[in-house]
Amino acid sequence: MxxxxxxxxxxxxxxxxxxxxxxxxxxxxxxxxxxxxxxxxxxxxxxxxxxxxAHASNGSTIPDTDEDGxxxxxxxxxxxxxxxxxxxxxxxxxxxxxxxxxxxxxxxxxxxxxxxxxxxxxxxHYENLSFVPSPDTPTPETILAQRKKLIETRKLSRSLKDECARNDVVISQLRSILSTVENAKPDGGADATENKENNQPDLSFLTSSPAARQLRVGVAAGSNTKHTPLTTNTTFILSQLPALQTTLEQLRPRLAALPQASVAKETKSKRDERKEYIESRIRLHLERAGQLAMGDDGHPMVAGRRIDISEAHALENVASMLTHQKKA
Known part of the structure; x- marks a missing residue:
């Protein structure tokens, strides 16, 4: 079978x-x-x-019995x-x-x-059933592809939901700041004091600072004065950002092509300053320990006598010669 x-x-x-x-x-x-x-x-x-x-009938042995005999x-x-x-x-x-x-x-x-x-x-139970597959019948490959698409779609949905939650938090914070700015007065009067008591950020400088007055943002003026909203200035700044980024990308190669002399000079000067600082601290320590006496002109003294710079160089040469002989 x-x-x-x-x-x-x-x-x-x-x-x-x-x-x-x-x-x-x-x-x-x-x-x-x-x-x-x-x-x-x-x-x-x-x-x-x-x-x-049956038991043996020779009479020499007695058969065992149970409780009933x-x-x-x-x-x-x-x-x-x-x-x-x-x-x-x-x-x-x-x-x-x-x-x-x-x-x-x-x-x-x-x-x-x-x-x-x-x-x-x-x-x-198979009567009137057609076993010929239709052209639209899914294959294992198409089912697997749809399953992968579903998994990726769920991942994207979770990511978008998280991004939406973060955006809601940012929007709520911006709305609170915007309401604070709208309630703030140019002279920083009662509304600023009330914001301070409520532990809210004092953003009155956005409308009452000299820069805000120059840009005519939220300032009190006559009826003929045209006011520029804060959103207009912010939009203008944002519109200039692409041009600034383009200029920055053009300047970076030129900055890299500049000579490094000034940079090396600045590095060298910093190195000399550090060396002088270390030498001054060593000299101060030796003076305090009594191991080195200094003259009036700042040169070291040995046994009460001033050491000339040429003698110091000669001593350094002799020390270097002795060091080379020991190594040889």
Missing amino acids: NEATTSLLAEHFSYTPLSLIDDIINSINNLIYQAISSLESGLINTPPERLGF NVVYPEAKLEIENGLHQLETLLEANVDKAFDKFEIYVLRNILTVPEDLLSSVRLK
Whole structure:
């Protein structure tokens, strides 16, 4: 029996053919176990004398008895158990041999469908169904692609939701600042004091500073004076940012091409300043420790005598010569 026949019969019967045969074999085995169990109970309850067991009648030994005074035959129980075990094994072997033939016969001759009829058999719940796939039927590749698109769409949705939440926070902060600016007066009067008491930022400088007056933002003037809103100036500044960025990108290569002399000079001057600072701190430390005396002109003194700069150079040359001789 092939897989197609097994699938067809299992779908028709709602169980596989092997499960039916296994149930029949299990039922026969249960009958065998029940018969063996009944036979065991009958043999154990039968007096051993009726089964042919007896003690020696030479009078030299006294047989054992139980509480009721009946003679006990220990070998009877052991022989009954061995006999029942052999009988059960024999019955199981015969059943297995017989039902193996039964299983082969049923699967080949009863629970089977000829191969030439297998393709033409159609179950009742398959009637009026067309198995020809339509052109729009999704393939595993298209389903996988749609699944990936769905995953990416969910990621984008979560990212947009997070961005929307952050934007809402920023908008609420900007609205609070804008309301503070609108309520602020040019002279920083009562509204500024009220904002300070409410722990709100004092943004009155946006409308009352000299720069704000020069740009005519929020200043009190005559009826003929035209006021420029703060949003107009901000829009103008934002519109100039691309031009500033373009100019900056043009100036960066020119700045890199400038000579480095001035930079090196500045670095060297900083290095000299650091060297002079370190020398001054060393000299001050030696003076405080009494290891170096200084003259009036700032030159070091040795044993009360002034050391000339040429003598210092000569001592340095001698020290360097001694160092080279030791290394050699």
